[in-house]
Amino acid sequence: MLRALAVTERDTWIRTVTFLILGFICYALPWSVFAALPTPANDTPALRIQGSNTIGAKLGPALVKGLFEQQGLNNIRMEPTGNDNEQRLIGQNAKGQNVVVIVAAHGSGTGFVALKDGSAELAASSRPIKDSEYNDLVGLGDLKARGAEQIIAIDGLAIILHPTNPLSALSTEQLAQIFSGDAKTWEAVGGKGGPIHLYARDDNSGTYDTFKELVLASHGKSLGAGAKRFESSEQLSDEVAQDPAGIGFIGLPYIRQAKAVAIADGDSQAMPPSTSLIATEDYPLSRRLFFYMPPTVKNAWADALVKFAQSPEGQAIVAKTGFIAQTVHTIKVAPSDDMPKSYQDLARNAQRLSVNFRFQEGSATLDNKSHYDLQRVMDYINDNNKLNRQVVLLGFGDPKADPARAALLSKLRAMTVRRELAKQGVMFRDIDGLGDELPVAANSAENGRIKNRRVEVWVY
Numbered sequence: 001m002l003r004a005l006a007v008t009e010r011d012t013w014i015r016t017v018t019f020l021i022l023g024f025i026c027y028a029l030p031w032s033v034f035a036a037l038p039t040p041a042n043d044t045p046a047l048r049i050q051g052s053n054t055i056g057a058k059l060g061p062a063l064v065k066g067l068f069e070q071q072g073l074n075n076i077r078m079e080p081t082g083n084d085n086e087q088r089l090i091g092q093n094a095k096g097q098n099v100v101v102i103v104a105a106h107g108s109g110t111g112f113v114a115l116k117d118g119s120a121e122l123a124a125s126s127r128p129i130k131d132s133e134y135n136d137l138v139g140l141g142d143l144k145a146r147g148a149e150q151i152i153a154i155d156g157l158a159i160i161l162h163p164t165n166p167l168s169a170l171s172t173e174q175l176a177q178i179f180s181g182d183a184k185t186w187e188a189v190g191g192k193g194g195p196i197h198l199y200a201r202d203d204n205s206g207t208y209d210t211f212k213e214l215v216l217a218s219h220g221k222s223l224g225a226g227a228k229r230f231e232s233s234e235q236l237s238d239e240v241a242q243d244p245a246g247i248g249f250i251g252l253p254y255i256r257q258a259k260a261v262a263i264a265d266g267d268s269q270a271m272p273p274s275t276s277l278i279a280t281e282d283y284p285l286s287r288r289l290f291f292y293m294p295p296t297v298k299n300a301w302a303d304a305l306v307k308f309a310q311s312p313e314g315q316a317i318v319a320k321t322g323f324i325a326q327t328v329h330t331i332k333v334a335p336s337d338d339m340p341k342s343y344q345d346l347a348r349n350a351q352r353l354s355v356n357f358r359f360q361e362g363s364a365t366l367d368n369k370s371h372y373d374l375q376r377v378m379d380y381i382n383d384n385n386k387l388n389r390q391v392v393l394l395g396f397g398d399p400k401a402d403p404a405r406a407a408l409l410s411k412l413r414a415m416t417v418r419r420e421l422a423k424q425g426v427m428f429r430d431i432d433g434l435g436d437e438l439p440v441a442a443n444s445a446e447n448g449r450i451k452n453r454r455v456e457v458w459v460y
Contacts, residue, residue: 039093039099046099047121048114049064049104049111049122049124050111050123051108051109051120051206053201055124056104057234059152063317068099073091077089081104085104085105088102105124108209111123115297122293122302126251126287141296143295146371148293148294150292154288155288156283158255158260159263160258161246162240163257167186168262169261170189172265172442175215176220179198179223183196193245196247197245198248199227201229202230210287211249214287215285218445236250240258253321260273265441267439275324280456328355328373328376343394351458355457356455356456357417364412386460387427390459391421391428393417395412396452411431415431
């Protein structure tokens, strides 16, 4: 009797341990292996994405294709819907059933309209949601919450000219004069070639919204009436590349045959739209690309696509399509005489990571991108054995009436990042604040001040 009871208890214990082990394995392995996504009947779209042409032309379809492959779908193909700038992606599951995702790319603003009228489950946007859109969609939940607002890539607005144009750099002030029509000839901005021809994206475009905010509005200007407008990024770029008097603005992957120039903002040096300067968002016309997923709209494919976009596999697709991935790597910075001495010493002996931590507007709270970046930085630190006194945090800010206050606030920002990384075991070599030194944007507008309030990460 006792022996039988012991056997029963032993078997129960074995079954319990086996169950726990299997449960752990299921949790640890990629979710896609165990969580097959639903297949709607009769080719009903599993997901509808509406919004940015910058995202929808290449990146959005490429991410959907990557998710299809991760899910084990076969015979993946892309078909036109019959409408301009719209694509239908189709894959087949093991049962031969089609999974359909629609990507419509008519401008960032159209994505938020589609969320409201229910014609899309995911909005793609090449600029942050506007307060008016946020308030209009409050019934769908908090679209600025961490789970709803997803930064999937970094992009830079390239200012493009004809390849023969001799200009190599322009300031944002000069750009505002050009695109408002105040500067009508190339000679007015130090160039040559006579009358300037303006090329711009259409009013629905997030690219235009970003340019309007970062360049025109910040200098009290509006777009000149003579600008030729485009819904297609590729078409705009190709037109500028064929017009010796042309100038336009475009997302980084669409430079094509045109020439991109370096841009300065305020007291910053002129910066080219390089991968490293856009990754850190130091380039004056850098911007974030977003997916917005309403908390109240439950769609398994939207949730899966957002997770895939944030994964290393998704970020590899971001890079492959010409945008800037958020993967962390080191950048070698050349010291120069205009840097503070402590910064020169750091540049000589350490390397900077390709990420800046930034903060919510009017707050010391890290923004939505930073929460993902914390884990990316931790992954880099762990993978490269940098836990023990090899990390330096440098805080920066905008000018204050009291320089000591600016220095203190910049160090407090660095301490905010320190607190989060220290929770995961990082022991720091140094933490400092350099106040309003080394601005990357003009402090005359709030957007510039927000960019200057940042924390850099350096490693030895």
